[in-house]
Each structure stands twice: as C-alpha cells, then as structure tokens.
Amino acid sequence: MRRFLDSLYLAAGGLAAVFMVGVLVAVVMSVATRQLGLHIGGLDAYAGYSMAAAGFLALAHTFKSGEHIRVTLVLSALPSRASMRLDIFALLVACAITANLCWFSAKLALDSYSYNDISTGDDATPLWIPQIAMAVGTLIFFIAVLDETIRRMRGIPEARLTEEAHYE
Structure with a gap:
C-alpha cells in the first residue's frame, strides 16, 4: 500500500509538471x-x-x-508528547478541510457537467473538463493528508524528517 500511495503522489506531481509545460x-x-x-481563440483560457x-x-x-508552509516554531518548543498531540490535531483539522475541499470540488465538476456549463471565453470549453483536474487533485491531496494523519497516529515520524536525519 505504501508503494502505491507514494507512486500516486509522484504521478500527480508528474502530471502537474506536464500541465506546467502546458502553461508555457x-x-x-x-x-x-x-x-x-x-x-487563436482560447489560448489564455487554456493557460x-x-x-x-x-x-x-x-x-x-x-x-x-x-x-507546504508549516509553522514549526510552536511544535519545536513543546515537549515531544505535546508536540505530537498538536501535530495530530493539526492534521485532523487538515483532514476536515481537505475532505470539504474534495467534496465541493467534485460537486462543482458534477454540477457543471449536469448543467452543461461552458466557458464564457472564446474557447467555449465545457467547464467540467478543466474542473476534473481540480477534483482529482483535491482527492489525492485528501488521501495524502489522511495518510499522513494515520502515519502520525501510529507514531511514524514525518517522512521528510526521517530523510533529513538519514542525510545528516
């Protein structure tokens, strides 16, 4: 499962890079x-x-x-047990926020599809098509936050921190 999730995050990052080239x-x-x-109508919209x-x-x-930007000043000033609890609390809040973002992103794409909503620009693209990337991106982000929350609740340190300790 770990290998699958890490591959999913890497694939999403790779796809993001492809879209960055698309902007260019x-x-x-x-x-x-x-x-x-x-x-050529719609180039700005496609960017x-x-x-x-x-x-x-x-x-x-x-x-x-x-x-992602994190304020670790408070976490590092706390004793390890309190730091872990605050970190888990923050991740639980992040789970709630990302679940909400995921839900409403998917709902937006489905609503745009059902109402045949199209872009008002020269391209007249059905809006559900670009909104799919937002819905998929937020879903994968929710999975990543949930994954990190579960890992932290199991006492597994942040992957980035274990890598940094390995290289020091």
Whole structure:
C-alpha cells in the first residue's frame, strides 16, 4: 500500500509538471501568434486551465515532500508528547478541510457537467473538463493528508524528517 500511495503522489506531481509545460506552451503560442497577427481563440483560457490543474495536482506531492508552509516554531518548543498531540490535531483539522475541499470540488465538476456549463471565453470549453483536474487533485491531496494523519497516529515520524536525519 505504501508503494502505491507514494507512486500516486509522484504521478500527480508528474502530471502537474506536464500541465506546467502546458502553461508555457499556451503562453508562448499566444505571444507568438499575436506577433504574427494571428488569433487563436482560447489560448489564455487554456493557460489558465493548465495552471489550475498544475496547482491542484501538485498539492499532494508537495505536502508529502514536506514543502507546504508549516509553522514549526510552536511544535519545536513543546515537549515531544505535546508536540505530537498538536501535530495530530493539526492534521485532523487538515483532514476536515481537505475532505470539504474534495467534496465541493467534485460537486462543482458534477454540477457543471449536469448543467452543461461552458466557458464564457472564446474557447467555449465545457467547464467540467478543466474542473476534473481540480477534483482529482483535491482527492489525492485528501488521501495524502489522511495518510499522513494515520502515519502520525501510529507514531511514524514525518517522512521528510526521517530523510533529513538519514542525510545528516
């Protein structure tokens, strides 16, 4: 299971990187076609969709890599038992928040699909298509936060911390 979850987070991070390249391609094409006097409708919208997809799909990988901003000043000042309890409490709150985000992201995509909601830009893209990346990204992020919460409740230290101790 551990190998599967780590592969899932890595795959989501890789897909986020692909969408970042998509942002680059869309922006460069937009600039180049403007210089040539051409207009390709929707390039700005596709750059935006790709940027949103990259951001949401990168959440889990970034979290599991220990790259999300955390205030560890209080945790490090507390005794180890109190620090662990506060950390678990914070992760439980994060589980509630990410579950909510996941639920409403999926609901938004389903609602957009059922109402045939389309973009108001030149592209007229059905909005559920770019919203899928947001729903999938938040689902994987919720899984990552839940995974970390369970690990911490079992007394397993943060993966990033064990890697840092290994390299010191």
